[in-house]
Amino acid sequence: MKSLAELAAIKEKMQNKVVLREGSSDIRVVVGMATCGIAAGARPVLNAFVEEVNNAGLADKVTVTQTGCIGICQFEPVVEIYEAGKDKVTYVKMSPEKAKEVVEKHLKGGSVIADYTISNI
Numbered sequence: 001m002k003s004l005a006e007l008a009a010i011k012e013k014m015q016n017k018v019v020l021r022e023g024s025s026d027i028r029v030v031v032g033m034a035t036c037g038i039a040a041g042a043r044p045v046l047n048a049f050v051e052e053v054n055n056a057g058l059a060d061k062v063t064v065t066q067t068g069c070i071g072i073c074q075f076e077p078v079v080e081i082y083e084a085g086k087d088k089v090t091y092v093k094m095s096p097e098k099a100k101e102v103v104e105k106h107l108k109g110g111s112v113i114a115d116y117t118i119s120n121i
Contacts, residue, residue: 027062027107029053032078034069040076041095042066048096049079052103062107075118081106090118 031037031046049064070078075092079099082088089112091102098116105111114120 026084027058028082029062029064029107030080030082031064031066032068032070032076032080033066034073036069036073037076037078042077044096045077045079045094045099048099049103052100053107056103056108058103058107072118091116092118 029049031042031049033042033046046064046066053059053062053064070080070090072078072090072092077092077094079091079094079102080088081091081102089106091098091113094102094116098113102113102116105113
């Protein structure tokens with residue numbers, strides 16, 4: 001870090017990600033971040049959702065957050081998506097690559113990726 005301006009730029013860049021994770025929107029993406037989830041790779045999945053939602057310009061519509069144990073440890077990393085007026089969708093065995101696809105097809109396109117859901121296990 002070389003200057004106060006550089007520090008301010010870093011703060012502004014990161015603030016978008018923090019606000020995204022703390023907001024309250026019509027769509028909530030919840031990543032299981034208990035010990036089992038973290039051990040299975042949930043942290044990169046959470047980061048991918050935050051980054052991709054932000055890159056897709058969905059920050060005003062989608063909140064990405066974390067929770068503790070979801071209760072299905074054998075399927076970690078687990079991501080639940082809550083949308084107003086719709087049934088919850090539970091994605092299992094997620095990866096950062098799958099997270100990017102979920103943002104594109106589900107959050108942007110409105111189509112659940114059935115192959116990644118718990119109902120297909």
